[in-house]
Amino acid sequence: MHNERRRSIILWGPPGSGKSLYLASLVMWLTREPNERPFAVLPASDAAAAWVARRSIPHPDGVALVGGVEPPADSLFRIYSISGSADELGRRSALVADLYPSEAAAGDPSPPRLADASGVMLLLPAAAMAASAEVRDACVSWFTTTLARLPEEAGAAPPAVSLPVAVCLTQTDEVPDAGRRDATEWLESFGAETLRALRAHCAHFSVFKVSSTGRAPRQRGGLDVVIGTPEPRGVLAPIRWILADRAAEVAA
């Protein structure tokens, strides 16, 4: 009962980094991964549910992705851990964290819940950054600026950000050799300052490769269509890492 604050994770990324698609994958398309504890994600409001649901529409070949869907203000998603068998109280799930997507851009004030967060996920669109130098520069600039805005522990020696920071490279399904790439080296390939900034600011960080749909969408009649049912890859890994990091800290 004592002052235990529910864990909250901030999901942050520049425009076009794939936040809404990532959330849609968490809510709508999660599949069970072998040897991993399952999670379920629920929107906390009807507006948030409608937002992620509008991100895709059924298509004869699979699922068509719909862009330009404006997120509702203050949307919140809840992450539940699911267990295969019931505990002694007969329960099979437990709320483990709140997930707050943030639309704060580089010059905007920091997300309001950042100071109390248990972890931050920073999304960077790997495919778009690889394809366009302009996008890469903008995203790297956003990334380094954002790292500098993370709350630092007062009086701590650098790296002074103790918050776990999960850097998620999205759209990895669009890069053919994504499976073979090392995530950290991939991030560094967009500019050495990315990793330097991470090491300078963050005591706990990790880089992840994420695919919200599992495979790259194809053009069908002017629509981006994921053939078959989307099978997200790596979308839960950053959440698991943040929760494990916090759990380890609490245990310590």
Next chain:
Amino acid sequence: MRRLTSSGSHRAIAPGADERRRTILLWGAADSGKSGLIGALRSEGTKTVGDRWTVDLTDASPDVVAYADSASLALRLRDVKQTPIRRPERAFTIPVRRYAGRTMTAAADLTVLDPCGELAAEPTTPAARRAIAAARTADGILWLLEAPVAGGRPLDRFAILRQLVAILDAASATEIAVPVAVALTKVDRLPSAEMKQLLDAPERALRAILGDAAFGWLLAAFPRLRCFGLTAAGTVRNVARPVGLTTLVDWFADEWRREEEAADTARTRARRSARVARVRRRAPLAATLTAAAAVIAFAGVAAARLLSQRTTTWNSSAGTLVPQATASRDARVDSTRPDSAKTDSVKVDSMRHDSVHTPSIASAASALERGDPIGAMRDLSSLRLADSSAQRYAADSILAAAAVRGAEDALALPNPPIDVLESIVAATTGAIARAHPGTPVLAPLSLARAAACIGGRLSCPADQVREDLAWALLLGTVTEQDQARRLRDALVGDPVRAP
């Protein structure tokens, strides 16, 4: 208890006064099988053998009786004639009873929240929100989903998500802690092998139909989820022989029994801890008196003044000094004055304040009566009464009622005022410390404090909250015990605060 008569009607014979009525909330979209379920329960009422759940329409309104009868008829004539079902427009509650042969073995209430399935179709309207809020107080939820047939309409995952979010939102909860059964209905329309598979492993079937993500929503929102396969009609023509119905409703009864057993265990623990507490309370009392003597011996002038006040008594619980004669003469004093002045100036003060509001037991009772429990508590808190006096007993009894009412009022607000809840905790904590272990007033006091702590998410010690709930369960009236159970469920259902 009621008995089924040969004519099919029900006759009350001896309703148990302390029988706890549990409520199952029936939820489902249009065509999900709600009417089939009611019809099956109605049809089961005509049997006199076997284990079965039936619906008791003795006190039901005519539209509900017509609904159950037409639903039962539609089941029986399902392959013969299209029978219109006359659905009531509003939610209704009817008793359901379990029989083993002619003997009634269990009973519950069934609330059909949305007979026409309109709320499920648009669950975010204000009317829907008001109705769905009933989920907050139900003891179980039965959610019906129509099992999809090959080539037919698939289950609408987004509609399910919206309904789930609406239920959680209306309950102001992150999960529904009561048992929830999700039943795939109308399985008799499936090929027989598929039907058998579904009845044998309904959870696997539901997961296959909805997908991992959507099945995860259900498990997330309903931690005590259980899946069932159900056919209200059965597989025999021209007769309703439901399959899976008894197992389904029995599961709720089993879950409730398990809850009660857990509560019994908690009661036993509370009794044991009460015995220990009685013994332990003597030690702090002695320690307090010793400490008081030490303070008196070493506190210089102040101690000397205390020693000179022969008519005063140490109150070991609150650590205050109370004049016995004054307390019995008149309980009203001016709380704004220093303690040393209060003891000798009661009459003067009461005369001075007669023209304005003067806190007293009577004024507190009056405030409570006119629906101002916080005002009543404020009045009581400004009184200074001896612990052992009759006035103190009366004041604490009013305080208990005011605290319960105040907590109830505060928690009914969209944003419960934390300062009010904290004042309830503070007031009840003092009274609980004063009360002798095992006295009836402990139940409402403990209940009010637990409600404020749990509902307001205050930083109360977990052991204290657990003990409060145990006292309410041990000493409370049936209503207070029910409230304590709900609070305990809310506490268990809150993963952040679950002890």
